[in-house]
Each structure stands twice: as structure tokens, then as C-alpha cells.
Amino acid sequence: MFKYVCKRLLYAIPVFLGITFAVYALINLAPGGPLAILASSGEMSLSDLEALKVSLGLDKPLIVRYFLWLGGLFQGDLGTSYRTSQEVGMMIAQRIRPSLLLTGTGILGAILIGIPLGILSAYKPNSAWDHLGSFVSFIGASFPSFFLSLLLIYALAVKLGAFPTSGMYASGGGESLGDLLHHLALPAFVCGIQPIGNYIKQTRSSVMEVLNEEYIKTARSKGLTNTVVVIKHAFRNALIPVVTTVSLSIPFLVGGAVVVEQIFAWPGIGSLMITSIQSRDYPVIMGVTMLICGVVLAANLVLDLIYAALDPRIQFR
Amino acid sequence: MKHIMQSQAMKKFIRNKRAMTGLAVVALLTLSVLLLPLVLDLDPYTTDREAGFNQPPSAAHIFGTDDVGRDLFARALYGGRTSLFVGITATIISVLIGIPLGLIAGYFRGIAESIIMRTADAFMSFPSMVLILVLVAVFGPSILTVTVVIGVLGWTSIAKLIYGNVLSIREREYIEAARAVGQRTGPILFSEVLPNAIPPVWANLSFRVAGAVLTESSLSFLGMGVQTPQASWGNIIFAAQNLLVLTARPWVWLPPGICIILVVIGFNFIGEGVRDALDPKTR
Numbered sequence: 001m002f003k004y005v006c007k008r009l010l011y012a013i014p015v016f017l018g019i020t021f022a023v024y025a026l027i028n029l030a031p032g033g034p035l036a037i038l039a040s041s042g043e044m045s046l047s048d049l050e051a052l053k054v055s056l057g058l059d060k061p062l063i064v065r066y067f068l069w070l071g072g073l074f075q076g077d078l079g080t081s082y083r084t085s086q087e088v089g090m091m092i093a094q095r096i097r098p099s100l101l102l103t104g105t106g107i108l109g110a111i112l113i114g115i116p117l118g119i120l121s122a123y124k125p126n127s128a129w130d131h132l133g134s135f136v137s138f139i140g141a142s143f144p145s146f147f148l149s150l151l152l153i154y155a156l157a158v159k160l161g162a163f164p165t166s167g168m169y170a171s172g173g174g175e176s177l178g179d180l181l182h183h184l185a186l187p188a189f190v191c192g193i194q195p196i197g198n199y200i201k202q203t204r205s206s207v208m209e210v211l212n213e214e215y216i217k218t219a220r221s222k223g224l225t226n227t228v229v230v231i232k233h234a235f236r237n238a239l240i241p242v243v244t245t246v247s248l249s250i251p252f253l254v255g256g257a258v259v260v261e262q263i264f265a266w267p268g269i270g271s272l273m274i275t276s277i278q279s280r281d282y283p284v285i286m287g288v289t290m291l292i293c294g295v296v297l298a299a300n301l302v303l304d305l306i307y308a309a310l311d312p313r314i315q316f317r
Numbered sequence: 318m319k320h321i322m323q324s325q326a327m328k329k330f331i332r333n334k335r336a337m338t339g340l341a342v343v344a345l346l347t348l349s350v351l352l353l354p355l356v357l358d359l360d361p362y363t364t365d366r367e368a369g370f371n372q373p374p375s376a377a378h379i380f381g382t383d384d385v386g387r388d389l390f391a392r393a394l395y396g397g398r399t400s401l402f403v404g405i406t407a408t409i410i411s412v413l414i415g416i417p418l419g420l421i422a423g424y425f426r427g428i429a430e431s432i433i434m435r436t437a438d439a440f441m442s443f444p445s446m447v448l449i450l451v452l453v454a455v456f457g458p459s460i461l462t463v464t465v466v467i468g469v470l471g472w473t474s475i476a477k478l479i480y481g482n483v484l485s486i487r488e489r490e491y492i493e494a495a496r497a498v499g500q501r502t503g504p505i506l507f508s509e510v511l512p513n514a515i516p517p518v519w520a521n522l523s524f525r526v527a528g529a530v531l532t533e534s535s536l537s538f539l540g541m542g543v544q545t546p547q548a549s550w551g552n553i554i555f556a557a558q559n560l561l562v563l564t565a566r567p568w569v570w571l572p573p574g575i576c577i578i579l580v581v582i583g584f585n586f587i588g589e590g591v592r593d594a595l596d597p598k599t600r
Contacts, residue, residue, distance in 0.1 A: 015435070015439050018439070019439060019443070023451060026451065026452070026455055027451065027454075027455055029455075030454075138582075141581075141585060142527075142578055142582045142585060143578055144531050144534055144535060144577055144578070144581075145535070146534075146535055146538045146539075146551075146554070147554065147574040147577065147578070150554070150557050150563060150570060151574075153563065154564065154567065158560075158563070158564045165560065248442075251442055251443060251444045252444055258446050258447065258450065258539075259446070259535050259538070259539065262539060263558070273447060273450065274450070274539065277450055277451065277454040277541070278454075280454070285451060288447075289447070289451070292443065292444060292447060293443070296442045296443055299442075
């Protein structure tokens with residue numbers, strides 16, 4: 001078990017280096033860096049620009065800069081933002097909690113509603129539950145999240161006044177939990193509607209497949225009730241593809257809500273990413289990429305461990 | 318035999334009501350965005366000084382005018398051209414990259430397989446929106462970059478599909494027979510393996526177009542995609558980021574939004590229809 005985890009960790013290292021180096025090279029080779037923007041404004045002399053270039057470390061070759069960045073990373077130093085002169089680590093740390101709260105609520109809601117709905121649809125095909133399930137996945141697959149957000153803001157926030165249009169807390173008020181939930185409802189709903197469709201479809205099809213297996217007939221013929229058969233025998237074996245589908249949304253916990261965060265002015269990682277890209281704030285873009293990359297790799301590792309726990313045929317090798 | 322199979326699949330597709338609805342919607346929208354601007358002589362770029370800015374729908378401008386007095390109906394139609402162009406071209410790019418890579422990985426196995434499929438896994442687990450944003454920011458937002466970036470990043474699912482099919486096809490007897498009679502690898506790949514590996518990709522193509530239209534409109538909505546004066550459904554809706562436009566002028570952003578949804582539903586229905594028609598398990 002320990003050996004298996006070590007092996008998987010070793011395997012993740014080249015992927016991490018590959019992705020971060022690719023992004024680092026890409027954004028550094030792009031035309032119109034922060035210096036070009038300053039230079040074109042004409043406010044700085046050439047010698048000042050050179051001095052700034054040296055102080056930002058931009059005079060060194062690309063590969064050297066990448067390894068300096070990597071070295072800093074291991075000391076917990078992600079560099080300083082070009083735009084705000086704050087530490088990148090600090091800036092990201094402030095944004096993680098709101099992002100996790102938003103996408104976490106959305107995905108958790110999708111799991112709690114989607115999986116039971118998928119089981120019900122598989123258990124009683126063509127029932128009202130089944131139709132509800134396919135309707136929800138239909139909406140999730142065909143409505144772009146930004147348009148759904150606009151519709152919700154227009155109908156529920158502006159016309160009915162039932163929800164605030166943006167932000168995380170009402171300005172001026174204290175930061176109460178009720179206020180937070182009130183602001184969270186609409187964006188979290190939008191974040192959840194897309195994954196919930198996938199969860200319903202995946203759960204439905206894999207439970208249906210398992211219900212046709214011989215051992216389900218055996219369980220039925222032993223006289224077990226339908227509920228026991230579905231919950232204890234079918235669901236557990238149908239769970240593996242469902243776990244895969246759910247795990248595929250884990251990376252989106254961190255960086256997936258770019259559009260929704262932007263529309264609802266939610267102070268998370270996604271909106272930080274947009275502002276950093278617009279102002280070519282490379283250290284922040286790198287920091288966010290690194291964070292997402294790390295989360296993706298960690299999630300994949302955890303997923304493999306869950307598979308092994310669910311399916312005794314999978315051995316730790 | 319193959320011919321009969323195809324015509325059976327075609328019959329199944331034609332009998333599928335959802336698929337035919339999808340096809341009708343896509344065809345109708347495509348014809349409208351291509352022909353209506355020519356027939357009605359519409360201009361999406363010039364300001365109509367007589368009508369003025371931010372006008373509600375009227376006889377002259379049935380979707381109203383935007384903040385610089387351009388006809389929103391014309392912009393919605395031209396926007397449709399852009400969105401469909403990006404969706405279809407990006408899908409073609411994904412296919413051109415995905416099919417050869419999937420074929421190589423599945424047929425030759427070995428190092429090529431590990432490199433290609435591990436790279437595909439890495440791409441697939443990364444939130445694509447973040448990657449697309451970085452790339453678009455680096456190369457500058459335009460129709461060209463948006464199309465190429467969406468297309469290039471879309472190769473993974475097609476490569477995986479082809480790879481999976483090729484893995485089972487390469488073990489079949491007819492491939493072994495082709496090798497035994499001394500056929501070279503190139504001809505085997507193109508005349509034996511590829512034709513049998515492609516059919517499941519057809520359904521995926523339609524889903525990919527829908528996905529590419531969604532991605533393009535999201536990017537343009539964020540201001541990181543198609544730039545004005547060129548129109549795209551997403552960048553028309555961009556105006557609704559302003560709360561005033563959102564609340565007081567729904568005619569600006571509702572029509573292009575509904576168009577996006579119709580196109581996405583249309584292509585998804587077509588994709589489902591193709592998938593069911595090619596699936597020998599369904600009748």
C-alpha cells in the first residue's frame with residue numbers, strides 16, 4: 001500500500017513539471033509582456049526599463065527562470081504579483097476559501113440529489129423520477145452557464161428581488177452566515193446544474209447495467225426485498241463508474257467556475273485568473289496553474305485509492 | 318453487407334424523432350444565418366443614425382439596436398455565422414489531430430502509446446476553460462485563435478475513442494490476414510483499421526460541435542473570444558454584464574442566448590441519434 005502510494009507520487013512528478021513548464025514557457029514567450037506594456041506607455045527611460053528587467057529577473061534565460069520559480073515554490077515562495085505587488089501565495093490563499101465554498105456547495109448538492117435520482121430512474125424507468133432526471137440533465141447539457149446565470153439574475157434577483165445579484169456579502173452589513181448563504185444560492189445552483197446531469201445519467205446507466213447481472217437474480221430469488229437488492233447489491237457494484245464521473249469534477253472545484261465567478265463577482269480563484277490574464281500578471285497565472293495542477297494530480301491519486309477500496313480485484317501494485 | 322448496414326443505420330436515424338428535430342433546428346438556423354443577411358440586405362457594422370442607440374425592437378430593427386446603434390438582428394445572424402464557423406472548424410481540427418494520434422497509439426502500442434495516452438489523460442483532467450483562457454491571452458483573442466485553441470485542445474476525446482477501437486481491431490483476424498499476405502503497415506492502417514475504427518466517432522463529432530459553440534460563446538462573453546466589431550452570440554451577450562442592459566434591455570441578450578441553446582440542443586440530438594443508429598443493440 002505504502003509502496004503503491006510512493007510509486008504513484010513518483011509518477012506524478014514528471015506530469016507536474018511538464019505542465020508547469022509548458023505554461024511557464026508559453027506565457028513568457030508571449031508578446032506584450034508587462035515590460036512591453038510599460039515601455040509603450042513611454043513613461044520610463046530605457047535604463048530604468050533595464051534596471052526593472054534585472055530586478056524582476058526577466059534578463060535571465062527562460063529555463064533558468066523556470067528553475068528559480070520552481071526553487072521558490074519549494075520554499076513556499078510563489079513570487080510577487082506584477083499588478084498588486086502582493087505575495088502570490090497570499091493572494092491565492094485568500095481566494096481558495098470562497099472558490100471551494102462555491103463549487104463545493106454546487107458539486108455536493110449535485111451528488112446528494114443526482115445519485116439518488118439516478119438510482120430511482122434506473123429502478124423505475126419511465127417513471128416521473130426518470131423524466132425529472134432526464135429533464136435536469138437536458139438543462140445542464142444545453143444551457144451555457146453564463147446564460148443560465150443571466151436568466152436567474154434577471155428573473156430571481158432583479159425582477160423578484162429574492163436574491164442579491166452579485167458578491168459574497170452585502171456591503172456594509174456584518175458577514176453573517178445567513179447573508180453568505182443568501183449570496184451563495186444562485187451561483188452554487190449554476191455550478192451544480194452541469195455536473196448533476198452527468199451524475200444522473202452515469203448512475204442511471206451503471207445501476208441499470210448491474211440490475212441485469214446474474215447475482216441480482218440470485219439475490220432476488222433468495223427473497224430479498226427490492227430495496228435491499230437495489231441499495232446493497234446493485235448500487236455498490238454500480239458505484240465505480242459513478243466515482244469516476246464525480247472525480248472528473250474535482251479539478252473544477254478549484255478552477256472551473258471561472259465564468260460563474262466572473263458574473264456573480266464572486267471573489268474566488270476563477271475571477272483572480274481572469275484579472276491576472278487581462279493584466280498579464282505572470283506570477284499569479286503561474287501560481288493558479290500550479291495550484292490546479294497539484295489538485296488534479298492529488299485527486300487522481302486519491303481516486304486510484306478509492307477504486308482499490310471499492311473493487312477487491314484491483315491490487316496495489 | 319457494409320452498404321446494407323449503413324442504410325439500416327440511416328433508416329434508424331430517420332425514424333428517430335429527436336434526431337430529426339435536431340437536424341431540422343440546425344438546418345433552419347444554418348440557412349437563416351447564411352441566407353437572411355443576403356436576402357434582407359442586413360448590415361451588422363454600421364450605425365443607424367436615424368434609429369438611434371439602445372432602441373427597443375421596432376419594425377426597422379426587429380431585435381432593436383445596440384449601444385452604438387447597430388442592428389441587433391443583423392448582429393445575431395452574423396454572430397450565428399461566427400459561432401457555427403468556430404464550432405465546425407474547431408471540430409475538424411480536433412479530428413485531424415485526434416484520429417492520427419489515436420491510430421498510432423492503438424496500433425503501434427509501446428512508447429508511442431504511453432506518451433500519447435498519458436498526455437491525453439493530463440489534458441483531460443485539467444480544467445479546459447483555464448487552459449483555453451491562458452492560451453487565448455497569450456496569442457491574443459480573435460476568431461482564429463479561439464478556433465485553433467478549442468480545436469487543438471479537443472483532440473483528446475477523439476483520440477481516446479479511436480485508440481479504444483483500434484486496440485480491439487488490431488487483434489482481429491482480417492488484420493492478421495492482411496499482415497500475413499505481406500501488406501505494408503501504411504495500407505493496413507488506412508484501408509483496414511481506420512474505416513472500422515471511425516464509426517463511433519460520428520456521434521462524438523456532433524457533441525463536439527455543440528461543446529465548441531458553448532466554449533466559444535463563453536469566451537466571447539468573458540471578452541476573451543471574438544472581438545467587436547465582429548459579432549458572435551457570446552459577445553452580443555457580453556453587453557448584459559452591465560446590470561442596466563441586463564434589466565432594462567432583455568431584447569439585447571435573450572435572442573442570441575436562445576440561439577445558442579437551440580444550436581447546442583440541435584447538435585446534441587443529432588449526436589444521440591447517430592449514436593443510437595450505429596448501436597447494433599438498439600432497434
